[in-house]
Amino acid sequence: MARKESEPKERETPIKDITVLGNYSKWFHPAIPKFRQGKYVQVVVLRETKSHAIFTTEGQTLDVEHLQAGVKIKRPIDRIVMYKRKQIAPERRTGKALMRQFGMSPSHDVKDNKGKVVVAKGECQLMGNACGVCPDCILYGFAATAGTGSQRARVLTDSGFVVREQSQVMRDIKLNAIQETTAGGIAGAAYASRENVLPQVFIPTVETLVDVTPEEFVYVLGNILSTTRYGAEQNREGFVRNHVLGIYFSNVEVFSNLELTQRYYDALAQSDTVPDYLCLDNFTDKWSEVAQPFVENACGVVVEMPGEEREALLADVRKLYRDEARLATFLKALDEAAARYARETKKGEQPAEESE
Ligand SMILES: [Zn+2]
Incomplete structure (x- = not known):
């Protein structure tokens, strides 16, 4: 059964209003590529806690690493870690929940060779x-499960690190409420306490997109801008606001999370120590100073999206996500492109389970 392999004529329709993307078309793929070409889009995201938060994987204490304070300031300090999966899993869940609202994720029953769902x-x-x-x-990306292949992630992330020292950004909070929430539970249960990250704590991170389409880029940005809950188990998640500091196109990876944190430490330090109080402006004011050495040291082509274009892009993405009809069209196109890619890469392994 021959299927037309040509791209649908109006494939760019849902995001054609996001005009900034047209300036960077060479850094995107018109369709999801089968082979890596190493076109990177790095989105630098400053994560700011807006409530008490716990990023611990388990237990009462926060995850901490002993690390060099800055690049220039070489003394070691203890830093709270936000693990990689604590960043990306919430964003994936946000995107999937949104797609389910529109009847997707996936948009049809996926069956095996025998027709079983x-x-x-x-x-x-x-x-x-x-x-x-x-x-x-x-x-x-996804790991292989019964009946499916696997897919390497094209959104790369790593653990993030708080800029300030552990003692500057955390507090031990007693969980007095433990008795109320376990009504009828153990009387006189010991007070528990857990270490919390304070509000207005900053974690500079980068999300690296590899070989994506413009639609996929917009989808990742949408997830970054709309996800607000991160952390430990669901009832202890904290509110986190993501600020996009920079967007870079390149053929090499330019930024790493730890180096971003260390460069910020150097930039914000006064007599070798970062002040106890920091606010968003401190970080945005220092961004170009922090970014410069990364760009200068890169062994590859690096193109920075200017601030005005970045703000216009983010405004356009927010606008798209506020417009239900446009969003539906956008997500449908995204879904069809992914399904087409899955079909073409697994051709021969699965019978046609749907017809268009
Ligand atoms: Zn899926």
Whole structure:
């Protein structure tokens, strides 16, 4: 059964209003590529806690690493860590929840060779039950499960590190409420306490997109801008606001999380120590100073999106996400592109399970 391989004529329609992207078309792929070409888009995201937060994986204490304070300031300090999966999993869940609102993730039952439903419509899950055909699976990657292949992630992230020292940004909070929440539970249960990250704490991070389409880029930005809950188990998540400091196109990776944190430490330090009080302006004011050495030391082509264009782009993405009809068209196009890619890369392994 021959299927036309040509791109649908109006593929750019849903995001054609986001005109800034036209200036960077050479850094994107018109369709999801089968082979890596090493076109990187790095989005520098400053994560700011807006409530008390716990990024711990388990237990009462926060995850801490002993690390060099800055690049120039070489004394070691203890830093709170926000693990990689604590950053990306919430963003993936935000995107998947949104797609489910529009009848996707995935948009149809995924069946195995015998016609048995492996993942039902709307039931793609990050852990253990990936559908392998939705934009989330194809972009952020998934591990092999029964009946599906696997996909390497095209959104790369690493653990992030708080700029200030551990003692400057945390507090031990007693959980007096433990008795109320376990009504009828153990009387006189010991007071528990947990270490919390304070509000207005900053974690500079970078999300690296590899070989993506403009639609996929917009989708990742949408997830970054709309995700607000990060942290430990669900009832202890903290509110985090993501600020996009910079967007860079390159053929090499330019930024790393730890180096960003260390460069910020150097830039913000007064007599070798960063002040106890910091606000967003301190970080935005220092951004170009912090970014400069990364760009200068890169062994590759680096193009920075100017601030005005970046703000216009982010405003356009927010506008798209506020417009239900346009958003539906956008997500549908994204879904179709991912499904097309999944079909073409797994051709021969699976029978046609749908017709267009
Ligand atoms: Zn999926």
